[in-house]
Amino acid sequence: MSKLSIRGVSxxxxxxxxxxxNVSLDVADGELVCLLGPSGSGKSTLLxxxxxxxQPTSGTIAIDGQDVTRLPPEQRPTGMVFQSHALWSHMNVFANLAFGLKLRRRPASEIRxxxxxxxxxxxxxxxxxxxxxxxxxxQQQRVAVARSLILEPKILLLDEPFASLDQHLRERLREEVRDIQLRLKITTLFVTHGQDEALSMADRIVVMRNGGTEQADRPDVIYRDPQTPFVAGFIGTMNFIEGRVENGCFKHADVTVDLPVDDGPITLAVRPEALDLVGQGTGQAIIHRVTDxxxxxxxxxxxxxxxxxxSMVRSPEPFSAGQTVSLSPRAFAAFRDNVKLYRTSDAH
Structure with missing residues (x-):
């Protein structure tokens, strides 16, 4: 059992x-939790x-109940994989991997x-x-992962390990690392600014902003039920439409839907896949570009x-630039003053 407990860390x-x-977070045994956020959100500093x-200014960090807040890296049961591979170029792969075991004076046969x-x-x-x-x-990044795993850490820490790789290789490596993590059942904390990476790898995503946590949930919940406008806009693509509620109805020149909240200004949040285009040539919304x-x-x-x-459509053929259409949201959330007031039961 390997559990990570972060309490009130600043x-x-x-x-x-x-x-x-003042971040608090628990990572369960064998869980992969992804810290996701823009540059400057605090995710790498936390990792x-x-x-x-x-060293934290305040708060505590514990692994399996042991307070490690003031321990140096070499005395912690953690393995770190950095964005830069940080391999020793004057050593071959074997020597890079064996180095830590030699420091621990393990027998040569065991090291091999x-x-x-x-x-x-x-x-x-x-x-x-x-x-x-x-x-x-x-291959270098695989060696970096291997070097962290060979010391059999209780907690694996990954700091944007695929950021320097091209898209195709990044996608393949993250699948391989996730397979290894599941096979070893190693508790993992993973930092990325790539939402696709977080959605495809994590058991839970912690969305960070300005040093704090905006929301921590399963990937599907983060995507379908964002709790703040920031999370809604940061995860996936989200349309934000400003309007007003009057007598239980959201009103905008191009969008009108029933919305049972108090009257006043409000922001409608609609995923592209939940925004239907109807009545070609009848609405005021003008098509700018169509991508197949x-x-x-x-x-x-x-x-x-x-x-x-x-708007995401099954087939782009009926639509063309310059055409006017009407909009019909199938599912949406509504925010006022950064607070979610309403969400339709139909998932985005």
Missing amino acids: KVFAGGTTAVD RMVGGFE DRVEAVLELVGLKGYGSRMTNELSGG FGTHGLVDLHLSDGTRVK
Whole structure:
């Protein structure tokens, strides 16, 4: 059992900049939790504090009930994989992986067996004699993951490990790392700014902003039921339409729907896949561009007040630039003053 407990952790750097602000988080045994947020949200600083590379200004970090808040990295049961591979270029792959075990004075036979086992685990069997500068970027990152796993950490920490790789390789590696994590059942904290990465890998996503947490939930809940406008706009694509509620009805020049909340200004949030286009040639919304993705079409529109929205359609063929249409949201959420007041039961 390997559990991570973060309680009231803050980090204030010299000069008064608050990077992490009173964050509490539990990561269960074998769970992969993704810290997701824009640059400057505090996600990497939080991860580095768990790994011991930064010291919290306040709060505690515990692993399996043991307080590790003040322990240096080498005394923590954690393994860290950085964005830069941080491999020793003057050593071959075997030496890079064996280094930590040698420091722990493990027998040579054990070191050899564990290096061979972890290389096979990451799909690099037979690569021990290669120099690290002879490897591709993806292979180097596999070695970096192997180096963290070979010490059998209780907690695996991943700090945007695929950010420097091209899209195709990034997608393949994240699937491989997720498979390894599930096979080993290792508790993992993963930092990324890529929403696709978070949605495809995580058991839970923690959306961070300005050093704090906006929402922590399963990926499907984060996508379908965002609790704040920031989460709604940061995860996936979201249309925001400003209007007013009058007598239980949301009113906008191009959109009208029943909305049982108090009268006043409000923001409607609608996913592109939940925004239908009807009545070609009858509405005021003007199609700006139509993109054919093969599996579906994406229609960009201008509303009469200048708002840009997107609609996902099964086939782009009936639509063309310059055409006018009416909008009909099938599912939506409504926000006022950063508070969610309403959400339709039909998922986005």
